[in-house]
Amino acid sequence: MSEAVTPPGAGSGAGTQPESGSSGFPPGFDPTGEASEKTLCFHGFWAWLVLLILVVLCTAVIMWLLRKCIQGPMYRKANRIDGKVVIVTGCNTGIGKETVLELAKRGARIYMACRDPSRCEAARLEIMDRSHNQQLFNRTLDLGSLQSVRNFVERFKAEETKLDLLVNNAGVMACPRTLTADGYEQQLGVNHLGHFLLTNLLLDRLKQSAPSRIVVVSSAAHLFGRINREDLMSEKNYGKFFGAYSQSKLANILFTRKLSTILKDTGVTVNCCHPGVVRTELNRHFAGPAWMKSVLQTGSLYFFKSPRAGAQTSLKLALDPSLEKSTGGYYSDSMRWPLVPWATNNDTADWLWRESERLVGLPPLEAPRNGSANGNGTSTNGANGASGASGARDMQSVETVVVSRS
Ligand SMILES: NC(=O)c1ccc[n+]([C@@H]2O[C@H](COP(=O)([O-])OP(=O)(O)OC[C@H]3O[C@@H](n4cnc5c(N)ncnc54)[C@H](OP(=O)(O)O)[C@@H]3O)[C@@H](O)[C@H]2O)c1
Numbered sequence: 001m002s003e004a005v006t007p008p009g010a011g012s013g014a015g016t017q018p019e020s021g022s023s024g025f026p027p028g029f030d031p032t033g034e035a036s037e038k039t040l041c042f043h044g045f046w047a048w049l050v051l052l053i054l055v056v057l058c059t060a061v062i063m064w065l066l067r068k069c070i071q072g073p074m075y076r077k078a079n080r081i082d083g084k085v086v087i088v089t090g091c092n093t094g095i096g097k098e099t100v101l102e103l104a105k106r107g108a109r110i111y112m113a114c115r116d117p118s119r120c121e122a123a124r125l126e127i128m129d130r131s132h133n134q135q136l137f138n139r140t141l142d143l144g145s146l147q148s149v150r151n152f153v154e155r156f157k158a159e160e161t162k163l164d165l166l167v168n169n170a171g172v173m174a175c176p177r178t179l180t181a182d183g184y185e186q187q188l189g190v191n192h193l194g195h196f197l198l199t200n201l202l203l204d205r206l207k208q209s210a211p212s213r214i215v216v217v218s219s220a221a222h223l224f225g226r227i228n229r230e231d232l233m234s235e236k237n238y239g240k241f242f243g244a245y246s247q248s249k250l251a252n253i254l255f256t257r258k259l260s261t262i263l264k265d266t267g268v269t270v271n272c273c274h275p276g277v278v279r280t281e282l283n284r285h286f287a288g289p290a291w292m293k294s295v296l297q298t299g300s301l302y303f304f305k306s307p308r309a310g311a312q313t314s315l316k317l318a319l320d321p322s323l324e325k326s327t328g329g330y331y332s333d334s335m336r337w338p339l340v341p342w343a344t345n346n347d348t349a350d351w352l353w354r355e356s357e358r359l360v361g362l363p364p365l366e367a368p369r370n371g372s373a374n375g376n377g378t379s380t381n382g383a384n385g386a387s388g389a390s391g392a393r394d395m396q397s398v399e400t401v402v403v404s405r406s
Helices: 034-040 044-071 094-105 115-132 147-159 186-210 220-224 239-264 281-285 290-303 312-319 346-360 388-398
Strands: 085-089 107-114 136-140 165-167 212-217 267-276 330-332 335-337
Touching: 044 290, 085 094, 085 186, 085 388, 094 107, 094 115, 094 312, 115 136, 136 147, 147 186, 165 186, 165 312, 186 212, 186 239, 186 267, 186 346, 212 239, 212 312, 220 239, 239 267, 239 346, 267 281, 267 312, 312 330
Parallel strands: 085 107, 085 165, 107 136, 165 212, 212 267, 267 330
Antiparallel strands: 330 335
16 A cells, blocks of 8 residues: 655645645645745846836935035024125125025125126015015125225215125136236136225224124135235236136135234124035136037036035025134135145235235235335335325325225
């Protein structure tokens, strides 16, 4: 008598015995395991589809994270500045416009200082609409004309007795070599000298309003810059970006640091920043081929900061209550960064300050070292020398300063 072989799991009771197929295994049972593999894993089309979905999802997450990193931190404190008087230069577009929008949302009374009144008006109307703040004023300021700077200040001082925040934002980058109305190289003239005069002429209002702040929008391009004492106006050698633009942005930093020492204990702070690489009109002078322009433009949609993100470091410096006493710093992505030696050179900063005073026609704030020497062999008057014989010399040789700084 031979015993019948029962496949494993087939049960033993006669009543529960499943029907066997021709192979002797119950239906659905696959002794090789192939079928169960087919159910657990994906094969063919479905496997590729799942793989594709996973790859797309992972790429999207990585790109989203990278984009977040590129955009940098946002200023999220909710503090308001209702009624604070603010001037922002170059704010009809780009970083300046976003800065004004956020300050307007927080209740500031803002003087929009732009060179093109019609572009300024368009931005003003849009910002008023979006912020529901009517306290925005369109004022003409061409930083490439010292007379325009003086006119702006004169009008502002007639209108306001205080100034809580000055944002020196306007800038021009890598333009062909042109001159300002006063005959200075355009990038140094607009980015540094125009703001130098503007700030100095407004110091009295800022001091009266202390605690008050100055924010200077510089650039990481300062890393390539050197202050060329022999050829400050790039007459002998003009490099659009690595030369003149980088020099002007280095000048912004040296100016900030020097001014912070001058303003010590006045309650007025001054800090500068690099906004990041931002998708704005700053590259309007880019002269490359059309295909490169469109590649740059397309790439910038992802790889550059949005103007709103680009405004965040300026906004932190302008608004953050925790920075009320911080001064003389360089910030990027809302963090304070150490500076390279050529951006902290006090000798260069002193020289640049004296030279800038001479070029814009301001009397020297400090007594010159070694009796004379403002770096150009011209004599200067004493400390705070708005008066005195040599002070009169300065006032005559360069157009008279109509508004005194004190
Ligand atoms: N975008 C970046 O990646 C980047 C990076 C580092 C630093 N920055 C700095 O950020 C600041 C803002 O630049 P942005 O990127 O916002 O560039 P933007 O979109 O070109 O804006 C520059 C602003 O400055 C104004 N401006 C130019 N020349 C002027 C003059 N002579 N007088 C008065 N205003 C003048 C422009 O007015 P018009 O429209 O009338 O010309 C415009 O409103 C600049 O100081 C720039 O150097 C930008």
